[in-house]
Amino acid sequence: MATKKVIAICKAGGQFVTKKDGSLAYANGDANGDAYAIDIDHNTSMTDFMSELAEKFEFSWEAMTLKYFLPGNKKTLITISKDKDFKRMISFSADAPNVEVFVLPKEANARNVSNMPASRSSGTTASEAVVPEVSGGDVVLGGDDDDDMITDDFGMDLVIIPDESSSLPCNFVLTDEKQHLKAAQQWENTITGVDQRFNSFIEFRDALHKYSIAHGFTYKYKKNDSHRVSVKCKAVGCPWRITASRLSTTQLICIKKMNPRHTCERAVVKAGYRATKGWIGSIIKEKLKAFPDYKPKDIAGDIKREYGIELNYSQAWRAKEIAREQLQGSYKEAYSQLPFFCEKIKETNPGSVATFTTKEDSSFHRLFISFYASISGFTRGCRPLLFLESAVLNSKYQGVMLVATAPDAEDGVFPVAFAVVDAESEENWVWFLENLKLALADPRRITFVADFQNGLKNALPLVFGEEHYHAYCLRHLAEKLNMDLKAQFSHEARRFMLNDFYAAAYAARPEGYYQSLENIKNISPDAYAWVIESKPHHWANALFEGERYNHMNSTFGLDFYSWVSETHELPITQMIDEMRAKLMQSIYTRQVQSREWVTTLTPSNEEKLQKEVELAKSLQVQQSHNSLYEVHGESINVVDIDQCDCDCKQWRLTGLPCSHAVAVVNCIIEKSPFDYCSRYFTVESHRLTYAESINPVPNGMLMMTTTAVEEPPVEGVVVSVTPPPTRRTPGRPKSKLVEPIDMIKRQLQCSKCKGLGHNKKTCKAVSEV
Template identity: 45%
Template sequence: MANGKLIVVCQSGGKFTTNADGTLSYSGGDAHATSLTLNTKFDDFKSEISDMWKYDLHSLSIKYLLPNNKRTLITISTDRDILRFLEFHEDSASADVYVMTPSPPAPSDATSLPCSRSSHTMPNGPVSPIDAPTDYLPDEPIFPVDAPMDFLPDAEDAGKQKTPQISSRKSCITGVGQTFNTRCELHEALDKFSLAHGFHYTLKNSDGRRFCARCKAEGCPWFFIAPKLSTTKLFRIKKMNDTHTCGVGSIRASASRKLVASIVKEKLRDTPTYKPQEIIDDIRRDLGIELNYAQAYGGIAAALEELQGSHRTAYNQLPLLSGKILETNPGSAAILNTKEDLSFHQIFVAFHASLYGFQNGCRPLLFLDCTSLKSKYRGELFTATALDGNNVIFLVAFAIVDVLSDDNWHWFLEQLKTVLSMSPEITFVADMKKEMSESLSLVFPNCFHGYCLHQLTESLKRKFKGSLTLEVVRVLISEFHSAAYAPTAEGFKKCIGTIKNISPEAYEWVLQTEPEHWANAFF
């Protein structure tokens, strides 16, 4: 990288192929050259690439291959990624980047790729991009992976008055001399300005060197011209006629998903739990525009994708993530499997610190549980947790799988067996399903399987809901818990005897749940 500047060859329109050794090759398409320095901002770089091919700024993605690893595509999406890209190529005079829109092209020679993959090697291993699951439900409501549950609309919150969160958009465009850091920033400002004032605009004679906007109404003289300042990324308004003759403000304004995203993006940086109803209230107050819940929610999803990257693109990073876990946490486990079509199937992670803590600071007791993920592509989270010396939950290992199935549970237990080298017999607390018992006895032949009291209680509620009154069910639950905690067989029999007097059906149900797996008296 001579003189602190790297020549970057931007390629687009071609295709990737996978070579016999697992490396990726790119051929075809068009190429443009530009340069990067340590001071280059990602937004400026992306805006320049957008102008090269007239791509939509928000749909393109930029990727590159590491100098010594031609198997994994790395995404550039932040200023920090720019600095890493330059660091990786500091000994090179030039480097290639690949511009993809609307999504990264898959390797064209699919038959040359492995049918499935299990990755628990270092980053230099032969890994290639991984696709998102193929059996998700795209038409259902989609919630961000890391969004808390209070992201859902709350009936009480919906009626509360919020303090102003979105500043007025009417002054986004102030006149001649106003300067914008990037073309993207100028475009977003104009979107908000036209929305606030109630008119539509069109871009004419605009390119990477100048930005020219006119009112879309025929004969209206409103316009401005903002050329790019030479040797910089700045755009400055040089000429402007701020007079409208089209009845500005009479047009019923509407907000696109993209525009709502640009409005709320700043807010989401500081307040990730910004709710759709809050957006609706704020935009109504500040801009006089009515949004429905779907528009507000869509704006949040689009803004989070701009800030954090898309869910689909993130799946391509899983091989790199697995390698980094092993590289930076020696003694850990990170196992990644794909389906035959290279879409995501399973990933298992157990950090060395967690394994060491369990084996040296916890009782040989593991709780197995699962929960459904609310991300775009769904999935199930499996966990194996213990209790530390303070009776606080201690995570030992976890896995994410595409679907909840007995095969995936069995696979999770097999991976857990490989990372646990304890001589004491382990007691597992898990669901009482027959399939779970069979898998545990096969993978851990000397283990004890205790049933989860909470899950049993929920089953009891479902079993007798409707046939018994709520008050009676509460008494049954109380006696059921007393039976579970009773330290002697006599105490256990007394509690279930009370249950029998209340409901013979409930008594039979208790006996069928195999008390030897959940009652202290027989533990």
């Protein structure tokens, strides 16, 4: 089997120079250097490769050193010293079009590295200039296993310790704590000596901070005020000193005295010395922007490796929070922007509702948002069906998001309104529902699928009255039943009861519902009493008077909750705007998607109806009386075509005619099954749902604060909003919503007696003699 060829572009006659960003560039000599291309693969030996290079460049191959860069890393040269290194280079470069190999005479190695600018090489040794910086493992000095070692230009042995969790082969770190780490070398000359000038004391302190890190020592202030800064090395007896003060008749700061000599043993800076969380945050923010899941332990490791500063976990975590705030904006300022932000939502999206309340001390209390596109889409195209759910926010100031979502014609999630409140309570649900009712102004009788706890049981009838319907979320109800019976019954008994409970809920006809209840009663009269007291007319299909289209759980909008989990750590205005952007994109995507549909019903409903049409072909229809028809198949069903009802109840439950109804319709001249489908499943309704678009709120508007708006406050709007008093508690927050428990598990069956609820080891059946 042939192996992939790699083109090795071999260069000689030049030298390396260091750029400002710390990367290395290969500069050709006066004769423009030489270049030579060789195709190599895993069958190529290092001996053959070097022999060809020796012939081409006229070097003695024993006097040559080969080096190359890892893909994507121009700061570190890797040395090829044996065949194993050569094979690694081929593997690392397998996905690249080529690999550059630099041919250097061994005696010139030290000279080539020392050609780096003084700002980079001062105070460093040659070995420090070639320490690889690949993530994934560790390399330590010493070691005596030749198979796992590489040798740098200066004879220093580096032992490779692979890291199986990394996608890269290994990480190289010198364990000599006295070395100057490459990331800090650029700061070695931030302090040059007496007469050096700075624009401010802040600039001087920052330069001093970087200088101490680059040179690996700690310091303390003897004097630090608006006139003079005097600093000494923290090590006892060390003579290093520096003093800076304001230059007479100017605003400039000048170094007046400096003793640059150290007698202390400088080493890795311990536990966050001078590494304020703000300073570390400013260093890591770019990496955090590229990798939002940048972990505190990785931050601490990178800071130690690159700057020689040791951080504990909490220091790294706080630095990450600061960096996040530097990238995303201040949480505190975001709350102060709320009045302005709400006004801009209503200005850029006319007809939208954006309102908030504060507590007596002006701290944030509640925020309600419903965009006009959502309001219009629900009232014009969606079924009168809303799912109410809550999601905990693991943001800096915590809180809970209350959400109202609706299903579109394809049963896709259509967010209608959401709110951020301090806690899930009856009071907050009432406030949310009152704003929702005002926003929708929908005359239809709405069915709400929602939990029966956390205040919703009382809040819904209080706001919407008894003319609307409250369908209890079956998942929440089943979880409560399981917990309430846990202490009284075995797992197996509860499993049977929950099976029967679900069967009772989904039963379309009363006889199926009552049979399931009787099964529960046979297991336990107490469980039967619990089910009866749970108000089955709120959750059983056979008894429920509203229309919920067979949607039994309030967790319909799980896709929307994934949006929440992606944005909940942002400041509040940015979180809302990110969700607005996601909703805007979702609406646009579905607008474009529906333009291609040419059927009467949406694709999934068209498919469902066609299945019923196929089943109807085998049925026989007899007219009974006026609009009543008798349909014969495996059973006999009565269809009332005028009332759009069949005694199988599937038509009423789903909104699409069942096979019995389709068989009757086929017997009626000039009628089609499409005429008896709910209008909410048509392509037209789907397009009406997504007819309106959400407009962006310009980014510049979010950066302005209310204090910058010199206008009289709008009546009813509190201009000053401060963060809520509640902050996130210590400990790692949950990263995602808890999934519903799996309460229906496979039966445990004994292989000996075939009984349920035990295995053969615990079987008590009497063995046959």
